[in-house]
Amino acid sequence: MQLSGTPVSADDLARSHPADAIETLNSIGIEAATAAIATLKPEAAAAIFNHPGLDRPASLIARLAPERAAEILLRLHTDRRVDIVRHLAPSSRRTLCALLPQHVTADLNRLLNYLPHQAGGIMTTEFVSLPAETTVAAAIQHIRQVGSGKETVYAIYLIEPESGALTGVVSLRELLMADPLSLLGRIALGRKPIAIKPDAPSEDAARLISKYDLLAVPVVDDQNRIIGIVTVDDVIDTMIEANTEDLQKLGGSEALDQPYMSMSFGAMLRKRAGWLSVLFLSEMLTASAMQTYQSELEKAVVLTLFIPLIMSSGGNSGSQATSLIIRALALNEIKLSDWWRILEREIRAGIVLGAILGVIGLIRISVWQQFHIFDYGPHWQLIAATVAAALVGIVTFGSVAGAMLPFALKRLGFDPASASAPFVATLVDVTGLVIYFTIAYAILKGTLL
C-alpha cells in the first residue's frame, strides 16, 4: 500500500494488472489518483474504470479534463458507463454527455431510468444475438468479427428477426462442440430460455444465474425482446454489496455504501447516529415503564438486580430469530405465507429455550443463597421463581417478535433485512420489563410487594 500523496509512476500503473493498479489507486488520495490516471492511455484507463473494484470512479472522472473523461467513458462497458454517470453531479453529467456521440447518450439516458438495484440497472446492452437459422460456422465467424466489442460472448441469444423476441440461448461451449453446419435453432430446440424483466430486483438475477448455472441472464421487455444481459461478474459484485448491506443493517446502522476507511468521518457518523438516536428514543420507553413500577422497585430493590439479565436474554433470543428468518426469506427457503408455521415453531422454541435459561437462573440464585455469596432475603425462593418464569415469558416473546418482524416488514413492502438486532432488542426490552413486573406482582404479592 502506498502512503496518501506519494506520486504513483505512470509506468508502474500501466504495467500492472488492472485489478492491482486499482488497489494502488484506491490506497492513495483522490488528487494523486486523478493525476496518475491522466497519464494513462484511454484504453488503459478504461480497463481500470471497467472494473467495479475501483473506489470513487465518478469523482475521478469528474476531476479529469472533460475531453479525456469522455474518451474513457466511450470505451467503457455500457453497464459501467451507466453506473459512473449515475453518480456524477448534474453539471458534470451535462458537460460529459455533450461530448459523447448521440447514440451513446440516448442509450445512456434509457438505462439511467432503471435503478441500480434493478436488473435493468446493472445490465449491459452489449451481447451477441443472431437468428435461429444461422449455422454454427456463421455464428463463430460473427463472434470473431464483433466479439472484441462485446462484454461477454459466452452465450449467443437467438431472436426472431421480425419481432426481435428471444427464442433460445446457445452457449459458446455448445457452439464449439456442434457440427459447423447445424443451425443454432436446432441446438437450442426444446429449451425455454431463462430471462428476467428489467425492473426485477438485481438479487433475482443473481438467484437465476446461481440456480440455472448460467454465465449471464438475458433481460427482456414486455414483448419478450432482449434489451440487455446481466453477467455473472456483475452478479458477484451485486451479491457482495447486498451482503454488506444486510450485515450492516443487522448490526443496526444504515448501509454505508462505501468502504469503512475511505468514508469521511462526518458521513460515517450520519449513517450511524440516525439509527442510534431512533433506538435511543424508543428505548426511553423503558424508563417510562420503570417509572410506572417505581413503588414496586422501592419495596423490592432486589428485583432490579435481575433487570439487565432478563432484558438481555429477550434481546438475544430475538436477534437470533431475526437473523435466521431474514436469511431464510432472502434465500427463498420460506415464503410470506409460511408465517403461521414459523410462529408456531418459534413459540415452541422460545418456551424450551426460556425454560433452559430459567433453570440456569434458578440454580444460580439457589447456589448464591445457599453458599451465602449473596442474600436475596427471606423470600429468595419466590424471587428465583419470578426470575425463572419471567425468562420463559420473555425469551418466548423475544423469539416470536424477532421472527415475525422480518415478515411484517416484507408484508409492508420494506426490505426484511432492515430488521436489525438492536431494533429487535429495543422492541423486546419494553415488553420484557412489563412481563417481568407483571409476573413479579403475581408471585410476590402479599410478601415483598
Added chain:
Amino acid sequence: MQLSGTPVSADDLARSHPADAIETLNSIGIEAATAAIATLKPEAAAAIFNHPGLDRPASLIARLAPERAAEILLRLHTDRRVDIVRHLAPSSRRTLCALLPQHVTADLNRLLNYLPHQAGGIMTTEFVSLPAETTVAAAIQHIRQVGSGKETVYAIYLIEPESGALTGVVSLRELLMADPLSLLGRIALGRKPIAIKPDAPSEDAARLISKYDLLAVPVVDDQNRIIGIVTVDDVIDTMIEANTEDLQKLGGSEALDQPYMSMSFGAMLRKRAGWLSVLFLSEMLTASAMQTYQSELEKAVVLTLFIPLIMSSGGNSGSQATSLIIRALALNEIKLSDWWRILEREIRAGIVLGAILGVIGLIRISVWQQFHIFDYGPHWQLIAATVAAALVGIVTFGSVAGAMLPFALKRLGFDPASASAPFVATLVDVTGLVIYFTIAYAILKGTLL
C-alpha cells in the same frame, strides 16, 4: 410446491429443467424423492445431483440401490462427487467406493483430504490443459474432442510438458478471436496467471474470481502444478453459504448449515441454546455488578430507571461497530495492522455519538421534570448530568469494544465473523453498569449517595 408424500411422475421430472426438478424434489419427503430419482436414467439423475441446489444429496444417494448410486456418482463432476461422498456414512462410503473404478476412488480419496471450506475442497479436477506450443486451431480441435467431459472449457491452462507447471491462461473467447495458426503461449505472453493454493480458504477463491473477473481460478500445488480449478458457480454457492453463516453468527446463533424449515426442531434448538446459555451465563455478571452497588441502589432507586436505557445504548453502538468492522475485514478493506487507526477513529466516533445521545437524554429528563410528567427529586439536574456523562462513556466504550472484538478474534486465529451482536452487547453491559455507577458516585456523592 407438492405435498409431502405425493408421488411425483417420472415423466414430469425427466421433462423439466434440472433446477426445476430439484425444486420439486426438495419439497417432497425423502422417501418420495428417492423413489422419483430411482425411475430416472443415470444421466438425468446425474444432472440433478450435479446441481448444488439439491437438498440432502448424500441421504438420497445412500437410499438408492448401491449399483444405481455408483452409476450416478461416476457421472458427476468431481467436485460434486467429493461433496456428496464426504457426507455419506462410513459404511455407505465403503460400499459405493468398492463399486467405482480404481482411478475414480483414488482421485476421490485425494480430494477428500481437503476441507469443504478450502479451495481444494470445492475445486473440480476436470479442466483443459495444453502445452504453450499448441496452435489455436489444434486447441479448438482438442476442446471439441474432450470438452463435453470437462466441467468448464471457458479457460485453457498452459502447462510446461516436463514439470507440469502452470505458465499461462487463455480464455475461450481469446481462442476464438485469435488467428488459428498462432500459438497459445503467444496469446498468454507477459501475463502472470492468477492461481490459488488448495489449502487457501474458499472465500479467497471467490475474492480472486471477483477481483480479476475470471470464470475460474486454477488451484496449484507447491511445485506450481495445476491440480484443479474452482469455477464461478462454485464460488457463488460458497458466497451464499458464507453470507448465511455470517448473518446467523452476527445474530448470535451457530451457523445452521441447513435451511431453517427443513432442519429438525431439536437440531435447531441445539444450535441456538448453546450460545444463548453462554450469553446468559456471562450476562449474570450484570447481576453480580448490580449486587455490588446494592447500597447505592437502595439510596437512589431513581438511578435504576435509566439502567435499561443506558445499557442498551452501549450494546447498540457496539453492535454497529462490530458489523461494520467484520464486513470491512471480510472485504479486505482493512487489515489486521490497521487496528490502531480504527481504534482512534472509533474513540472519536463514540464520543460524538455518545454526546448526541447524552443531549437527547438531558432534554428528556428536563422536559419530564419541568412539565411535571415525572418527579426525579430535588437533585434532578445532577441525575440528568449523570445520565448524559454515562452515555458518552458507555457509547465510546461500546464502539471501541465492538470494533476491536473482530480484530482480537482474527488475531487469535478465529473467524472475525464469530463476533455476534449479542456477544458484544453482553461484553458492554457489565462494563456499562460499572461506568454508570462510578460516574453516579462521582457526581451524586454528598447529595443522593
